Amino acid sequence: MTAVEIRQQSQADGFTPLRPYGPESWAELEARLIAANHRAAELEEQLEQVTGERDAAEHRAAELEDRNQELARDLDDALDIASEHALDAGRERMVPQPIYGHAFAGLVGNRDREGMER
Secondary structure (H helix, E strand, C coil): CCCCCCCCCCCCCCCCCCCCCCHHHHHHHHHHHHHHHHHHHHHHHHHHHHHHHHHHHHHHHHHHHHHHHHHHHHHHHHHHHHHHHHHHHHHHHHCCCCCCCCCCCCCCCHHHHHHCCC
16 A cells, blocks of 8 residues: 655645645545445445345246246146047047947948938
């Protein structure tokens, strides 16, 4: 750290500095420095807190993404099973059902029923 040297300045014609120079302004500068350090410490604490919250949110998002992929796989499996059941049901509808009530019930399909006489 370098030491600050104070030099006496002479007042020029009509010039007055906006801030006084010398020992009386040191207290003001020291107070401002303390306030700035305090504010920097507060901001560091806020940064740590926000960083922790961000990390927790990223972790939660990763968990949700994994869960979403699991649910997508489960949905795909359920759709596969449903389509297999639909195909089986369609195949069952294609098999002619027996016509009950006459002697050739098991031999005749629905399309031939009109041509049969009792």
